[in-house]
Amino acid sequence: xxxxxxxxxxxxxxxxxxxxxxxxxxxxxxxxxxxxxxxxxxxxxxxxxxxxxxxxxxxxxxxxxxxxxxxxxxxxxxxxxxxxxxxxxxxxxxxxxxxxxxxxxxxxxxxxxxxxxxxxxxxxxxxxxxxxxxxxxxxxxxxxxxxxxxxxxxxxxxxxxxxxxxxxxxxxxxxxxxxxxxxxxxxxxxxxxxxxxxxxxxxxxxxxxxxxxxxxxxxxxxxxxxxxxxxxxxxxxxxxxxxxxxxxxxxxxxxxxxxxxxxxxxxxxxxxxxxxxxxxxxxxxxxxxxxxxxxxxxxxxxxxxxxxxxxxxxxxxxxxxxxxxxxxxxxxxxxxxxxxxxxxxxxxxxxxxxxxxxx
Amino acid sequence: xxxxxxxxxxxxxxxxxxxxxxxxxxxxxxxxxxxxxxxxxxxxxxxxxxxxxxxxxxxxxxxxxxxxxxxxxxxxxxxxxxxxxxxxxxxxxxxxxxxxxxxxxxxxxxxxxxxxxxxxxxxxxxxxxxxxxxxxxxxxxxxxxxxxxxxxxxxxxxxxxxxxxxxxxxxxxxxxxxxxxxxxxxxxxxxxxxxxxxxxxxxxxxxxxxxxxxxxxxxxxxxxxxxxxxxxxxxxxxxxxxxxxxxxxxxxxxxxxxxxxxxxxxxxxxxxxxxxxxxxxxxxxxxxxxxxxxxxxxxxxxxxxxxxxxxxxxxxxxxxxxxxx
Numbered sequence: 001x002x003x004x005x006x007x008x009x010x011x012x013x014x015x016x017x018x019x020x021x022x023x024x025x026x027x028x029x030x031x032x033x034x035x036x037x038x039x040x041x042x043x044x045x046x047x048x049x050x051x052x053x054x055x056x057x058x059x060x061x062x063x064x065x066x067x068x069x070x071x072x073x074x075x076x077x078x079x080x081x082x083x084x085x086x087x088x089x090x091x092x093x094x095x096x097x098x099x100x101x102x103x104x105x106x107x108x109x110x111x112x113x114x115x116x117x118x119x120x121x122x123x124x125x126x127x128x129x130x131x132x133x134x135x136x137x138x139x140x141x142x143x144x145x146x147x148x149x150x151x152x153x154x155x156x157x158x159x160x161x162x163x164x165x166x167x168x169x170x171x172x173x174x175x176x177x178x179x180x181x182x183x184x185x186x187x188x189x190x191x192x193x194x195x196x197x198x199x200x201x202x203x204x205x206x207x208x209x210x211x212x213x214x215x216x217x218x219x220x221x222x223x224x225x226x227x228x229x230x231x232x233x234x235x236x237x238x239x240x241x242x243x244x245x246x247x248x249x250x251x252x253x254x255x256x257x258x259x260x261x262x263x264x265x266x267x268x269x270x271x272x273x274x275x276x277x278x279x280x281x282x283x284x285x286x287x288x289x290x291x292x293x294x295x296x297x298x299x300x301x302x303x304x305x306x307x308x309x310x311x312x313x314x315x316x317x318x319x320x321x322x323x324x325x326x327x328x329x330x331x332x333x334x335x336x337x338x339x340x341x342x343x344x345x346x347x348x349x350x351x352x353x354x355x356x357x358x359x
Numbered sequence: 360x361x362x363x364x365x366x367x368x369x370x371x372x373x374x375x376x377x378x379x380x381x382x383x384x385x386x387x388x389x390x391x392x393x394x395x396x397x398x399x400x401x402x403x404x405x406x407x408x409x410x411x412x413x414x415x416x417x418x419x420x421x422x423x424x425x426x427x428x429x430x431x432x433x434x435x436x437x438x439x440x441x442x443x444x445x446x447x448x449x450x451x452x453x454x455x456x457x458x459x460x461x462x463x464x465x466x467x468x469x470x471x472x473x474x475x476x477x478x479x480x481x482x483x484x485x486x487x488x489x490x491x492x493x494x495x496x497x498x499x500x501x502x503x504x505x506x507x508x509x510x511x512x513x514x515x516x517x518x519x520x521x522x523x524x525x526x527x528x529x530x531x532x533x534x535x536x537x538x539x540x541x542x543x544x545x546x547x548x549x550x551x552x553x554x555x556x557x558x559x560x561x562x563x564x565x566x567x568x569x570x571x572x573x574x575x576x577x578x579x580x581x582x583x584x585x586x587x588x589x590x591x592x593x594x595x596x597x598x599x600x601x602x603x604x605x606x607x608x609x610x611x612x613x614x615x616x617x618x619x620x621x622x623x624x625x626x627x628x629x630x631x632x633x634x635x636x637x638x639x640x641x642x643x644x645x646x647x648x649x650x651x652x653x654x655x656x657x658x659x660x661x662x663x664x665x666x667x668x669x670x671x672x673x674x675x676x677x678x679x680x681x682x683x684x
Contacts, residue, residue: 120465128431129464133455139421140456143428143436150384150410150434169448173421180416335462336501338469338524341553341600 001027001237003219003249008210013222013254016229019282021290028229029236033297039080039228040288040298041306043072046096047285048310049105053095053112056318057263063114066093070226070258073284074190076100077231078158078253081239085155087148088127089141091134093190094160101127105317110324116331117324126155134195135161135168138187142174145183145242156184156242158235164195166212167203175216175250184242186235187250190225192257193279197270213250225253226284258283329355360542365535368510368543369399369475372517373437377407380435383521386413387422387439387475396441397477397536423449423474427457430472435521443478443530444487450495457526458501470526473517477533478506479571479621480653480668483661490658491570491622496528497599497631503527503552504599508573510541512596515550523552532570539574553597555605561591564615564678567606567632569594572619578671583678590678598628606632607639614645615681619669624652646684649677 006012016027031039050069056062068075075096079088088097098108103125111118111130119129131137141159148155165171166189178185191209193200206212213220219238223230231253238249256279260267267276280286292298333340333348340348363371376383385400391414394401404412415422419440426436440446453474461469480489496504505520505527507513513531520527558573559580568576573594580590593609595602610616616636618629629650636648651669659667 116463116465119463120467123467128468129460131456133451136420136424136451136455139424139452140428140431143425143430144432145428146425147429147432147434150429151432170420170424170451173416173418173424176416176418177421177425181413335464335466337461337503343600343603 001233003221003237006221008208008220008222008252009214013224014230014234015224015227016233017227017287017291019287021287021294023229023291027233029233036292036295036297039076040285040292042076042080042096042100043228043285043288044303044306045310046072046076046099048307049099049314050095052314052318053109054259054263061322062109062112064262064264065112066262067259068093068095070256070279070283071190071192072096073228073288074188074225074231074253074255075160077228078188078235080228081232081236082158083155083239085153086126086239087144087155087157089137089144089157089159090128090130091137091161091165092130092132093162094130097160098127101125103127105314106320106324109317109321113321115324115327117327135165135171137161138165138171138174139177141185142178142181142183145178145185145248146181149184154243156186156239158186158188158239160188160190162195163189163191163193163200163203163209164198165189166209167195175212175218178248179216179218182245182247185248186238186242187248188235189250189252190255191252192255194257194261194267194271196261196265197267208252210250210252216250218248218250220250220252222252222254225255226282226287228284228288256282360544362540363510363543364537364540365507365510365513365531366397366399366537368514369517369531370401370403371543372514372521373400373403374406376518376521377403377411382433383435383437384411384413384429385437385439386415386426388415388417388441390414390439395439397533399531400439419445419449420452423452423457426472426474427452427470430470430526431460431468435471437473437475437521440474440476442488443476443490443492446476446490446492449474453502453528454499458499461525462501469524471524473520473527473529475529475531477536478530479532479534480658480664481534481571483664486660489664491620491653493530493598494622494627497601497628501526502599503597504530505552505597506530506532506569507596508532508535508570508594509539511543511548512550512556514543515548516552516596519549519552527552530570534571535574550596553600553602555602556594556596558592558594559590561589561613563589563613564591564617564681565606565609565613566590566592566617566619566674566678567595568592568619569596569598570621572621572669575669575671576619576674579674579678582671582675588678588682601628601631603635603639606635610636610640611643614643616644616648617651617674617677617681618648619651619674621653621668623655624650625655627652646681649681651677
């Protein structure tokens, strides 16, 4: 795959898997049957976790939560293309990417339940904690990529963000730095059509977001973000270029957020149900199921078995997260600095005294 | 012992840390070939190469955000912003990420970076080149804020800041970049963060001042000595965390305190120090804690800056008021 074959300025978009489940055999990577089933398993796992999180939030067992339904292909396809030495810099909607990376589900739940312990993701996972401010983390990815190159370490960095983030100033500074320094970083934009209530066309007047790559001296490509193979192919190619010293890439994956921005948002105020229904027919699980079925790799019974297995896993993780002891008063202070300065020691003592005798 | 000015001392600190540790690198606009707008990084790119001393695009949030990313992977970047007036675009990174990552990740990730910038007025600069926003920074959790007032301190504090495991903002009083010279010890010289310096001992009143204001306080103390008033001068050197102990101890001895800063008065560090003394030394006070500060106005352009900046005369006036209370 050459980025130049899919010039966004000529209206080109990379797609391997059609909504009907047909594939372009010239572009489909050589996956074995197990790997193909793994793609589906990861997407289904994320879908089920996501729905459970929405349900838990409605029951008051989880705080504000940003659902990812509809964006599974973007995250599973791209993280399947990563090497173990590559880094992931997520925004806050990267549930599927985080799960594919192997971060224990109970940690993810713990964070959204309101406990920072869920963000103590061991460095070995090479995945940063979530970044709630929009777009600011794109710069961190560039700095990390520059550090990898300076240290001559293997690996590149993939940074996830949404279409709204491309309107933020830091996104432009990140693209500028990455272009100039030829940093081994892949900017992965999940254009899910809406930044809370504001549509993509109000984020930017350009025809495509992918065209932005040109202005910063890097390839930009628009891909079908509901097609895990197109996502995989574009990310793998971008990573190979980055690792080989070829510099950064900007990928615009066109997808659709089927749910609300977060559990606090009411999308019925700003978008038509008809639009969501139209997009539902294009969503990644539906089309991947069709593809597997055509290959004889899917059956109702197989998926039902998978669902039962995943539901048990989710239930166990929820139990574990809910059984986690709550924070102690000293936890408020203990991670502010390597060494506690005197003024914080005084404030810590003040809080501890107020909570003395509680356990 | 070498006699250096502030610029030379900071340059030496950077050079020594670049030599000692390959994870230290410098980045900022014009820091390379140009050697920085004040020539603080002069000769360093020639000595350490373009991968260690990086000329960046003109983008303050970018400089800090990229340095933060480097620090996450264990480098020790020293980022330069050209003036404190250009700090606001980078504040988002400092507040949202730099000061929070250790806590957010429960210690799994840290950000051992230093952000250097010239600050303060008195050099007849254009607009947005004379800001003194240390109180804004001191209000942000998770960062340390350091301000040297002598060449020896500039060297020793900057080296400590670079080696510190947490993020440090290093504010350089540009008015005394070259105007103050002083002896700097040869060899390894470190000054710990968070500890005040007793500039001059005294019996009657404590003057708390930092940056270029230390020099004004010293002039005032000289004048007051002629009137028989012995002023003690304390330079906190780190405004966050503040060496509260040193200030309280001094004021318990003298019974009077005048805080001097060129930053605006309202919610400035003078208010913080005053509140500290109310809490910890009220019954030792023989006069209210007074503040000699800039005004709550935009810093005037060169023709008017002398109206704004505290000077020895205003400090002497405040001390007389405290003595006669």
